[in-house]
């Protein structure tokens with residue numbers, strides 16, 4: 001049963017990896033970042049509450065984040081497994097996830113970490129463009145869409161995320177180091193951590209990740 005999480009610093013390639021994994025392994029892809037961006041786009045009260053935090057690169061409260069994930073994990077499609085992307089990001093969230101996994105009888109089987117040095121991250125994030133409609137990710141230097149500014153998959157116009165500027169990136173990286181990096185030790189101790197090289201060319205990373213995930217089935 002694939003009950004897994006994808007971890008890594010901002011720009012490590014979690015979203016791109018998640019897109020292949022969800023297709024090849026038919027898993028519901030649960031990205032808290034996507035959920036928060038959808039809430040902001042819809043103008044819901046939740047979206048308005050978190051907008052400033054997310055756009056400046058801060059972390060949304062554990063309480064709000066955990067509530068959202070708990071609701072999502074309780075839906076029937078997660079009975080077949082799940083792929084969490086960008087959650088947990090704090091020890092408190094990891095503890096909450098442990099409880100949720102027990103409640104739905106789908107405990108975590110692997111924590112996949114994509115490691116990547118900071119110099120590469122800042123370059124990737126500031127040159128990234130994303131599709132607001134389907135979530136696909138592009139890069140103006142390394143992964144251009146077929147038609148400039150247009151999503152290959154759904155035809156929507158690509159945008160730059162508000163938090164993909166250097167200043168917000170620095171805040172995200174700081175939060176990552178302070179709050180999220182300690183999770184590596186947490187999952188290593190639990191025997192769940194599996195590390196991958198986020199600097200690999202995408203094709204190679206895909207081969208490695210797929211082989212690993214197949215070994216879990």
Ligand code: ADP
Pocket residue numbers: 009010011014032033034036053054055057058059060061062065085086087088089090093163172
């Ligand atoms: P990235 O990993 O590229 O930084 P994400 O799309 O995963 O971006 O998240 C974007 C933003 O959404 C984060 O910077 C943060 O503000 C918020 N967010 C996402 N997941 C969480 C979480 N688990 N806890 C708190 N805030 C979160």
Ligand code: ZN
Pocket residue numbers: 131132133134135136151152153154155156
């Ligand atoms: Zn698209």
